[in-house]
Amino acid sequence: MKPRWRSDDGSAAAEMTLMTPLLIVCVVAVVQFGVWLHATHTAQAIAAQALQTARVSEGSAASGREQAEALLTAAGRHLVLNSSVDVVRDVQRARVRIHGQAQQVLPFLNLPVNVSVAGPVERLTTAG
Numbered sequence: 446m447k448p449r450w451r452s453d454d455g456s457a458a459a460e461m462t463l464m465t466p467l468l469i470v471c472v473v474a475v476v477q478f479g480v481w482l483h484a485t486h487t488a489q490a491i492a493a494q495a496l497q498t499a500r501v502s503e504g505s506a507a508s509g510r511e512q513a514e515a516l517l518t519a520a521g522r523h524l525v526l527n528s529s530v531d532v533v534r535d536v537q538r539a540r541v542r543i544h545g546q547a548q549q550v551l552p553f554l555n556l557p558v559n560v561s562v563a564g565p566v567e568r569l570t571t572a573g
Contacts (some may be wrong), residue, residue: 473550481547488560491516499532500539500567502567506532509541517543521564524548525558539566551570 491513499509509532519530528545542565547556 470551474554475476476555477547477550477554480524480550481558484545484547484556484558485525485560487520488517488525488528488543488545488558489562491520492521492543492560492562495530495541496539496564499534502569504534504566506534506539506541509534509539513541513543516543528558534566537566538563548567 482538494516495509495513498504498512499506510530513530513532517525517530524547525543525545525546528543531540531542532542533540540561542561545558547558549555
């Protein structure tokens with residue numbers, strides 16, 4: 446008896462039909478990671494600027510918060526969603542925390558953006 450070989454006609458089309466959606470999801474996942482990374486870097490830069498405003502000798506926690514909220518509105522309004530800013534300043538240190546969520550590209554993936562920066566408060570002293 447002769448062995449019967451199956452024809453593999455059409456197998457490439459079936460493979461492409463199965464692999465194309467997977468490839469699209471992988472590409473969109475890479476884009477989502479890039480959006481999250483950009484949102485985190487933007488929040489980091491805004492927090493650093495707000496820290497500089499809060500830690501100067503004439504600065505305050507309120508002025509740092511205002512600076513961060515203004516920058517978030519201007520630069521990250523569609524990038525860092527549902528953002529909240531927490532600025533704390535005491536005699537020696539100032540701290541800025543920004544919490545939010547990166548813009549979604551994949552509907553089932555919510556990536557948080559959490560940034561915290563701190564530094565010493567400037568203190569003016571007299572010579573001698």
